[in-house]
Amino acid sequence: MSGTLSAEHKAVRKAVREFAEEEIAPVASEYDEPGVVQFPWEIFERAAELDFLAPHYPEEYGGSGMDFLSTIIVHEEFNRADPGIGTAVLTGKFGTEMILEYGDEWQKEEFVRPVLSGEIACGTSISEPGAGSDVAGMRTTAELDGEDYVLNGSKTWASTSPVADYMTVMAKTNPDAGHGGISAFIVPTDTEGFTIEKDIEKMGLRASPTAEISISDARIPEENLVGTEDEGFYQLMEFFNENRIMVAANALGAAAGAYRHAYQYTQEREAFGQQISEFQGLQWMLADMATKVETARSTIYRAANRHMTGEDPRQLASIAKYYASEICEDVCSDAIQIHGGYGYTRDFPVEKFYRDSRVQKIVEGTSQIQKNIIYDSIDGTEL
Structure with missing residues (x-):
């Protein structure tokens, strides 16, 4: 299959490999110190400048309008050079996928474009201490109070959260409905009551900071709901x-x-x-x-x-x-x-x-x- 790539895909691979070998591989060890929260911002910004963060995203939101296979090639080549920095840089856009697919136009403009331009990073917060793979078992709740949702709960394994400007957070809006009672929200990380705890020290991927999150009466506007309530x-x-x-x-x-x-x-x-x-x-x-x-x-x-x-x-x-x-x-x-x-x-x-x-x-x-x-x-x- 790899031998049947189009000329365009081969050109993408060549360009990405040159970037990865020249700018990622040489500094890999610098982002591998335990106990040090660091994110490869310069590489993230440079990758955004070259449209490498998400080539398949539409141009109107900061992508380059290519196909999904082009993005797959980027992921492959970045990690071929160094899986620590490669994963960290590309995880910096996780959270935009759901917004791009289900968000309102203003959400795409406000939260997707700045990430793809390299101005900010974001992340997704799904897992909880007592409900790893069991998404339906999450206990974080979101209750509508006037024009705001009030979130309470805790999250773990929130990649990029220590350096992210916002997280796409999953919470239960109908606690008794199982899978059918979960919704997605855009939560700025500086929201009062939304606290990023200390970085989790990991075996690897030290370039990608990961933390637990505690949420206590964090209020976010109703308009920050992504898609449809209970469809998260x-x-x-x-x-x-x-x-x-x-x-x-x-x-x-x-x-x-x-x-x-x-x-x-x-x-x-x-x-x-x-x-x-x-x-x-x-x-x-x-x-x-x-x-x-x-x-x-x-x-x-x-x-x-x-x-x-x-x-x-x-x-x-x-x-x-x-x-x-x-x-x-x-x-x-x-x-x-x-x-x-x-x-x-x-x-x-x-x-x-x-x-x-x-x-x-x-x-x-x-x-x-x-x-x-x-x-x-x-x-x-x-x-």
């Missing part, structure tokens, strides 16, 4: 398909980057009087890694194309996300193994690739959730 869960599921394909592309890029570093190492390292690339055991490892990367790429591009043609991408999006995130861990682990003891040190990038990409099996629905979706969408006759 169904709106969320719509753009989950898109986001899962993008997360799959993040994992693909990280796997491709780890493979590249491992292959180069075998060309440079000598042992027992010869290059280690001559050892059949390592050749087979690299062959397996290349096979996994290419298979993931083909699946992801198929999922992207299905999304672009208007077909239901749910099953293939979950297959792509599940498979890419699983092989990503395998490939990154093998890259460390090929480096031997050096792979376990911070002197070589494969150690960071492993730490940064391990989370891909968890975000946007764990591997187990993806398998549930895949099973529920098959009937036993279509394969």
